[in-house]
Amino acid sequence: MKVLGILPFARQLLINAVTIGDLVIDGTAGNGHDTLFLAELVGESGHVYSFDIQETAINKTKERLIDHQAYSQVSLFQKGHEEAINVIPEHEHGNIAAAIFNLGYLPGGDKSIVTKPETTVKALTDILSLLKKGGIIVLVIYHGHEEGRKEKDQLLEYVSNIDQLKAHVLTYQFLNQKNNPPFIIAVEKR
Numbered sequence: 001m002k003v004l005g006i007l008p009f010a011r012q013l014l015i016n017a018v019t020i021g022d023l024v025i026d027g028t029a030g031n032g033h034d035t036l037f038l039a040e041l042v043g044e045s046g047h048v049y050s051f052d053i054q055e056t057a058i059n060k061t062k063e064r065l066i067d068h069q070a071y072s073q074v075s076l077f078q079k080g081h082e083e084a085i086n087v088i089p090e091h092e093h094g095n096i097a098a099a100i101f102n103l104g105y106l107p108g109g110d111k112s113i114v115t116k117p118e119t120t121v122k123a124l125t126d127i128l129s130l131l132k133k134g135g136i137i138v139l140v141i142y143h144g145h146e147e148g149r150k151e152k153d154q155l156l157e158y159v160s161n162i163d164q165l166k167a168h169v170l171t172y173q174f175l176n177q178k179n180n181p182p183f184i185i186a187v188e189k190r
């Protein structure tokens, strides 16, 4: 397939926005795949702030980072991403190059623990204010479950109303696939 799938497209957006030495955020650490990907993009001179509310997710992410010698450039927080603005040092506000949110539940984990519309929208609003110009937020939205449907609706409403002079907002979505496949919302600060 020449058209990028959802996860490769999400990663390509990060590659476009992030370089060695950058400050970035993983809003949902999960099993640590995205945190590791970001840690490799920013290198030892950059930094990743990574959040998850579940201890299992934080432990798995830590293990993965240590296995790949990438732990030194990451701060892991067992906290909600809605607290990011309180945790990231103030002198770095306005300097964040990118953030990724892979929403929904932890693959292989407790499916009743999912990201929630209100906290996701708060995190998105806060992190948009932390981005530098040209910085990007990538959200991968899983809307096959009830909470995911609500989250999708609230996110689409929120991002559709962002002033076009402040950010470019796009969706990337396969329209003819069955079973509510995930899709992307990307927000690039202007």
Ligand code: SAM
Binding pocket: 027, 028, 029, 030, 031, 032, 033, 034, 035, 051, 052, 053, 054, 057, 079, 080, 081, 082, 102, 103, 104, 105, 106, 107, 113, 114, 115, 116, 119
């Ligand atoms: N990006 C991950 C990876 O690379 O493996 C997958 C993330 S998984 C789809 C979603 C994660 O979001 C779960 O681990 C869940 O615990 C976490 N989560 C739920 N609510 C959260 C919140 N308010 N803040 C941060 N993480 C949250």
